[in-house]
Amino acid sequence: MPVPKDTSAPDGPLGWRGYDESRARAATRTGEGESVVCGTARVGDTEAVLIAFEFGFLGGSLGERTGDRLEAAYTHARERRLPVVSLIATGGSRMQEGMLALLQLQRVARQSALTRAAGLPQIAVVRDPTAGGGWATLGAGADVILALPGAQIGFAGSRVRPPDADPYAYTAEAQLTAGHIDAVVRQEDLRGAVGRWLALLTDGATGPGAAPVAAAEPPAGLGHAAPPATGWEAVSLARDPRRPRAEAYLAAYFTGRESISGDRSGGTDPGMLCGFGVREGRTVAYAAQCGTATLPAGYRTAARLIRLADRLGLPVLTLVDTPGAANDAEAERSGAGGAIADLFAAVATARVPVTTLLIGEGGSGGALALAAPGNTWATPDSYFSVIAPELATAILKRAPEETRATADELKLRPQDLLSLGVIRGIVPPAGK
Structure with a gap:
């Protein structure tokens, strides 16, 4: 030059x-x-x-x-x-x-x-x-x-x-x-x-005349294969400590990957894994919850990841698995509401396709912020709910023993989510 x-x-x-x-x-x-x-x-x-x-x-x-x-x-x-x-x-x-x-x-x-x-x-x-x-x-x-x-x-x-x-x-x-x-x-x-x-x-589609970006396929299920019979069984399967978590899904999905870390605002969240990986010869960005309450730094890191993938013309895969957003005083001081709002905006405005797989707990808005509208899938051992059954029972002033019945009323099983149009489908186990 x-x-x-x-x-x-x-x-x-x-x-x-x-x-x-x-x-x-x-x-x-x-x-x-x-x-x-x-x-x-x-x-x-x-x-x-x-x-x-x-x-x-x-x-x-x-x-x-x-x-x-x-x-x-x-x-x-x-x-x-x-x-x-x-x-x-x-x-x-x-x-x-x-x-x-x-x-x-x-x-x-x-x-x-x-x-x-x-x-x-x-x-x-x-x-x-x-x-x-x-x-x-x-x-x-x-x-x-x-x-x-x-x-x-x-x-x-x-x-x-x-x-x-x-x-x-x-x-x-x-x-x-x-x-x-x-x-x-x-x-x-x-x-x-x-x-x-x-x-x-540099694997993305950018610049004049760039071809449309194809969506990433959802990963195959790695855990329990049969859909749950009741709402409480769905909750129990999702909370099972033996259930495969995000790290197992990412390892099975990608042949190689590199991680980004941190929200560039002073925070990190080990319960949110973000980065880029190789899937069948092409780059896919990923943001994956690990089953813990997501911190504001986790939401900000995921938003950073999605906006970077959008600029570079790379498809995004998100894995949803959280009981909900962290709700302690420190999370509020760290701007939980603003961080969740920013992630909702990043997903909503992404020009590249976002694919979501619900692999465990889907706890309220703290989980929904990472989910792709119209392109969310679920594993058989997962659930998605407006609120946890225990909390719903308490809010309704019901006796604790009514929690199982409340879980059924919330229609949170994968098959319920499918019939309601919340998800596109239930992914089969690997090899099926």
Whole structure:
């Protein structure tokens, strides 16, 4: 790709004394003419635009020439319809260029947004250290964020943090725990991980003239084969601790998969598995509940997954299995209602097809938020209900021994759901 010509004034746009000498020393030491090197390459079987930061060149800082290179790289990616992989190590904006350097963040943010709107994936590999605007644009703004173990990551660099700041909070591991990155990957595993991600994310139908996306087929049932005789039996089968859960369904459905993690707002939910997998040679995105009460972070992560799949032209599979949304005080403080509303909106507005399989408990709106309107299926050992039978019994002021009868009245069995038009069908067991 063409490299912008250097038209900078002596000692830079601010006339910062000694700036030219600093750049010359950095060029001699690193062999590079700027803090980023951009080009195209194949990672695995996928061609991509690569952006690599050279931290040895003035701390990988962003200046006007850096912005020129980054804009050229993103423009080239859109023209060639290539994904973008950024290998980031930066201290932030270049002080010797003042506000003109800081303004480059707006350029980078715009180029990233244009590339996102074009349906092209962006992957960030965050190295040590990554701080300031480089983290807040190229890093945190990527679709998938991988980080090297122990990398220092944060908007605040090490020299500008409060003196009593917890140093662990600025590590890759802490960022993963807080839901801000997707995975910590060892250096020796990085090429393989990026190659797998590129293959998964570039399999979609996007761009002018893209063909319609075919829906994912629902998985086969893995548990109890016979439909339940009563409502309470349906509830008992769904709550059976021996029943296959989401992990078993995903393992049987996909030949390979990669996970995303976190809601990018400070939270994670181990009871919501999200990512992309290979099903019969094509990529399918998935969001799967694991039988626990779903946290607000889980709903936000699922919404992030569905919107990313929608942009990339990839079908979505959701697995519903939850007694309901988490309803404790912490869940309310974390915005349970808003998170559920956002997931409802993500499913409702998705342009790609969403397929849902109810594999266990379908507890009220906390389960329905993940379900596809008109394309939801159920296993024989599942149920879907407006409310749990025990809670319905309590609300109706009935005696506890009437819970079983209440379960029948709720019409929550798979065959009831089918007759009511709530689901499209009951999936047979594998091999049937």
